[in-house]
Structure formats: C-alpha cells, structure tokens
C-alpha cells in the first residue's frame with residue numbers, strides 16, 4: 314500500500330469511526346455491531362502503526378469515547394482523567410501485552426494479574442469529598458462527562474456516604490442492565506410499538522441518561538465498581554485484588570468471581586472457563602478484564618492517550634452470523650397484537666439453530682429498513698433471543714421486496730386496527746387469541762396442566778367446549794371422552810391435572826393470565842406486594858409503580874386490563890371455580906428458617922435491620938453458635954467474627970445480606986421498612 318492510499322483509507326476510517334462513535338456514545342443507537350466496529354478500529358490502528366507519519370492526536374485510536382453534546386446534563390470535569398481499555402482477541406495478543414510490559418519494566422514475566430468480568434455497561438465516576446457524594450458522572454471523552462447524580466442515586470446500592478476513606482476520592486465502575494431487565498424492557502417497548510434497544514449496554518446508557526430520574530429508577534439498572542481515581546495513593550492499597558475487597562468493605566457492590574492468574578497462560582485458563590460460563594451470569598459480559606495486580610507497577614507503566622498500559626480487555630468472540638430473510642410471518646398474540654416474525658435461512662448461533670427471529674413491531678422494521686430477501690446480520694441478544702443486528706445493504710441486488718403488513722387478521726380475517734404503531738386484531742372471538750391464551754395458561758411455568766397440549770386445545774375450541782380458561786374447570790369426563798382419541802384414563806388424568814392447577818397460587822395465576830408485560834418475575838413481585846387478587850384489582854397506578862420492575866408503560870397496561878370488565882368477569886368465574894387467589898409466598902416468610910447474628914456497624918441502625926429481618930420471618934440472636942445461619946459483618950466487627958470463623962459459620966457483608974433479601978422478596982431492601 315502506498316502512503317497516499319493509506320492516507321485516504323485512514324481518513325475514511327476516521328470519519329466512519331467518528332460517525333459510529335456519535336451514534337453509539339451520544340445517541341445510544343449504534344448502526345453496526347461491536348465486532349464490526351472493533352474491526353474498523355483495528356484496521357485504523359494497524360495502518361497508523363505501519364505509517365507512523367499518519368498518526369495524529371485527534372485520531373479515534375488516541376481518544377476515549379466521545380465528548381458529550383450540549384444536552385440535558387451539565388458537563389462536569391473529572392478530577393482525574395478516565396480511560397478506555399486496549400483490546401485483545403486471542404492468546405497471542407495477551408502474550409504480546411505481557412511482552413510489552415516486560416520490555417517497559419525491563420523485567421521478565423510471568424506477572425500476577427487480577428482477572429475480572431468485563432461487564433458490558435457504561436463507566437461512571439463517583440466523586441466523594443470527606444465521604445460525601447458530590448457528583449456522579451458518565452465517562453464522556455475521559456476528561457469531561459455528563460453529571461447524572463440524581464439518576465445514579467436511583468441505583469440504591471450506590472453509597473451516598475462513606476467512612477474511613479481519603480478526603481477526596483473517585484470511585485469508578487460500570488452501570489449495567491441485567492439481562493432479565495433488558496429483555497423485559499424491550500418487551501414493554503415492543504408492545505408499545507416503540508424503538509427497542511440493541512443490547513443491554515445501549516439500554517443501560519439510554520436509561521441512565523434520562524431526563525426524568527423516575528424513568529431511570531424503573532429500568533432496573535445495577536452498578537458494580539472496580540477502580541479508584543483520585544485518592545488511590547492515600548489508601549495505601551498494594552494490589553488490585555485488595556482494592557476490590559476494599560471497595561466491597563466500604564459498601565460498594567463489587568462483582569463476584571474476580572480472581573488472580575499468573576501470566577498470559579494463567580489468564581487464558583480463566584478466560585476459557587468464564588467463556589463457557591458466561592451465559593450463566595445475570596448480565597452481559599463481553600470479555601474479561603486483565604489488570605496487573607501489583608499497583609506499584611501501574612505507576613511505572615502509566616497510560617497511553619487512550620488506555621492504561623497495565624490493563625487489557627480480553628474480549629469474547631462475537632457470535633454473529635450472516636443469513637437471509639426468506640419471508641415474514643405475522644403472529645397473533647394473546648392480546649391480539651400482531652408480531653412480525655422473520656423466517657431465516659437457518660444458521661447456527663451460540664449452540665442452537667436459529668430459523669426465526671422476531672422483528673418486534675413496525676418501528677423496528679422501519680428503523681432497520683429490512684426487506685424480504687435481504688442479507689442480515691443475526692446474533693442472540695443477551696445470549697438468549699435471536700435478533701437482527703443490521704441489514705447488509707451492500708449486498709442488495711434490487712430483487713428485495715418490502716414487508717407489507719396484512720390488512721386482516723391472518724387467523725380470523727377480521728380487519729386489523731392500528732393503535733399508534735401497534736397492529737391489533739380487535740375480534741374478541743379471534744381463535745388465535747383464545748388459543749394462545751389457553752396454551753399459555755396451561756404452560757409449565759404457568760398453571761402447569763401438562764395433559765392439555767396444542768392439539769387438544771384446538772379441538773376443545775373447535776367443539777365449543779371451552780371459550781376461555783375459566784371453562785377448563787367446567788369440563789366433564791364425558792366431554793373429553795367424546796373427543797376422538799381420548800381414552801378414559803387420559804380424560805381422568807387431565808381432569809386431575811386441571812383440578813390440581815387450582816392451587817398454584819396468585820404468583821402463577823398472574824403469569825398464567827398473561828397480564829401485559831408480566832413475566833414470571835413481575836408476577837411474583839406483584840403477588841408479593843398485593844398478596845391477594847382482590848387487592849390487586851383495587852390497585853391504582855401509583856401502587857403498581859411501587860412494585861419492583863414495573864415501568865410506566867407496564868403499569869398503565871396492567872391497569873387497563875385490571876379495569877377491563879371482561880377480565881374482571883374472567884377472574885370472578887375462576888374464583889367461583891375454586892382457583893386460589895392468594896399468594897403462596899409471603900414477604901413475612903422470605904427468610905423463614907434462617908438465623909442471623911449481626912456484628913459491627915451497618916449503614917442503618919442495627920435495631921432497624923434486626924426488625925426488618927424479623928419481619929421477613931428470620932430469627933435474630935445476639936451470640937454466634939453452631940445454629941447460627943449467617944453472621945452479618947459490618948464495619949469494625951467484634952469478636953463474633955472470630956467465633957463465627959472458628960465454628961465455620963458463613964458470613965455476609967451488608968451488601969450480600971441485601972442481595973439475599975432482594976432475591977427472596979423481589980424488592981429493593983433499602984426501600985423495605987421494618
């Protein structure tokens with residue numbers, strides 16, 4: 314390549330990358346996948362290395378993120394600069410990283426590293442003065458970020474006050490959206506006909522940078538912390554490993570599972586193990602972060618313009634496949650909403666064959682600008698749901714056909730209506746709606762009526778034996794035996810299963826009834842909060858919004874259903890049939906059977922925590938014995954800690970205790986009163 318040709322390509326790449334930076338960092342709406350972006354950046358980097366005369370401090374390879382726009386948020390200068398990370402995609406590149414360190418330090422490896430999950434969110438900087446949170450900001454271009462303190466404080470694990478810390482302290486970490494929250498949010502957006510988020514990272518960034526903190530609060534964001542800026546020297550900490558423990562002890566959420574590894578080979582071992590397990594994590598991890606453990610070496614190595622020389626992001630391979638969109642089918646859901654589903658030439662992605670992919674709604678199709686016959690790039694969002702990332706427009710032949718929405722319901726032929734961007738079959742008798750409603754009701758995670766398969770549901774509907782789920786409870790043996798291929802035995806079995814389904818409890822019932830936007834988790838949270846169907850039926854918007862995980866859109870949609878006379882009638886008939894309307898699990902039983910002892914200072918008065926634990930059904934005692942379930946350890950713990958260790962009683966930090974409570978109650982423990 315001549316210098317001239319390289320110069321042209323370098324300029325082209327820089328423009329392209331700046332454009333994608335803008336879409337990604339400022340608008341939270343990337344057009345290309347991260348892997349494609351990484352390839353562009355890599356090509357630019359390689360050209361700049363081959364032709365050093367083309368290097369320039371304003372190249373994207375020398376910069377962090379993007380400068381925030383004039384926006385809703387106040388720009389704020391970070392007391393000390395924030396950086397990005399250099400990437401590696403193979404063991405060889407990790408070795409090269411270690412060799413660079415060897416050369417820079419003039420010492421032979423292998424070195425000791427701390428390995429952490431690379432949580433895919435956006436980095437934030439918290440600035441504390443004398444232990445009091447002054448502001449929290451996004452990274453921005455590393456020097457100037459956006460002040461988002463109020464929004465950050467909706468993440469209740471972020472401490473507002475600290476004790477035993479340097480006077481001026483920056484704490485850095487990642488704000489992210491758990492995969493479950495991400496899938497739920499997209500479901501809500503899909504149902505409302507709105508734009509969905511491409512991945513959990515974009516969803517986290519979009520949710521943190523909301524004008525209204527109340528919206529942020531409902532998005533289920535989490536945070537995890539892993540670094541210090543200003544104040545690091547004063548702590549006297551010696552290693553990254555100790556730094557993580559130090560953060561945890563001061564009440565910061567720190568991701569579990571960080572570990573140490575020796576040399577590039579040791580890192581590779583951890584990487585391979587975590588790669589295998591990555592889908593078990595509740596968040597999206599796009600790789601592992603490798604940091605020299607010894608902080609003294611950090612000082613020697615320092616930073617490039619863009620990233621530290623002592624750390625590396627070792628990225629997981631991106632599972633993205635190219636395939637063709639063959640046709641689009643239109644599905645009718647329980648609520649009559651029409652979902653376009655793309656039929657793909659089958660491809661293998663992350664362990665399974667993908668041949669269908671949701672195209673969500675009209676907004677999604679418009680934004681993608683996808684046509685039948687197009688080549689598309691497909692991945693699994695959050696490792697779960699197949700998604701079209703983008704259309705490979707450069708491969709269009711001109712033969713592609715636009716996707717046309719049907720005018721009539723594909724199942725019943727009734728004219729469809731359009732509410733905003735949502736297409737719906739308004740026919741209450743639409744067999745697709747009825748079929749879907751019953752199938753869902755009987756499914757395993759709902760009322761679990763295993764004998765009620767799809768064929769049978771179709772037949773029951775056809776013969777007019779059931780019209781909705783309440784009719785199931787009126788079925789008689791002779792109704793069933795008269796259906797073809799149903800013997801006495803199976804009829805009896807089915808009736809027994811239907812009978813048993815009455816006692817599943819409110820949490821399962823709410824999920825089974827398919828309230829809009831209500832998956833298993835939300836059904837459980839609603840059941841815990843209201844305890845009985847009657848109380849839920851009386852709930853107002855504000856009551857619903859108090860439930861963990863209920864967003865504005867879901868709350869309104871649920872409320873509409875609750876007020877719907879048809880729904881109320883259905884509930885009445887279910888109740889008459891003897892279906893249990895009470896929650897099985899009670900908040901008061903969340904910690905039943907567990908015994909706690911507390912030592913040290915907690916962030917709220919000890920009596921309050923004790924009362925809360927008791928209210929949740931736990932026993933709290935004052936001294937540690939073999940019978941103690943957990944010792945909760947606060948600041949400056951007393952002798953109980955040694956005793957617990959001697960007896961092998963497990964300990965929990967305050968943070969871990971709250972996580973346990975949150976898992977068991979589905980609620981933010983800091984919002985729970987004693």
Ligand SMILES: NC(=O)c1ccc[n+]([C@@H]2O[C@H](COP(=O)([O-])OP(=O)(O)OC[C@H]3O[C@@H](n4cnc5c(N)ncnc54)[C@H](O)[C@@H]3O)[C@@H](O)[C@H]2O)c1
Nearest residue numbers: 333337343345346347350397398429430431432436539602
């Ligand atoms: N698709 C697009 O159009 C597009 C555009 C721009 C950027 N991107 C993506 O963003 C990346 C660049 O973003 P970036 O500068 O934030 O870098 P990065 O995401 O590659 O890595 C650095 C970041 O990792 C995060 N991180 C997570 N866990 C960490 C831990 N334990 N320790 C330290 N850091 C941790 C921090 O936020 C840090 O800033 C690109 O590689 C690309 O994947 C995509």
Ligand SMILES: [Zn+2]
Nearest residue numbers: 722725738743
């Ligand atoms: Zn219909």
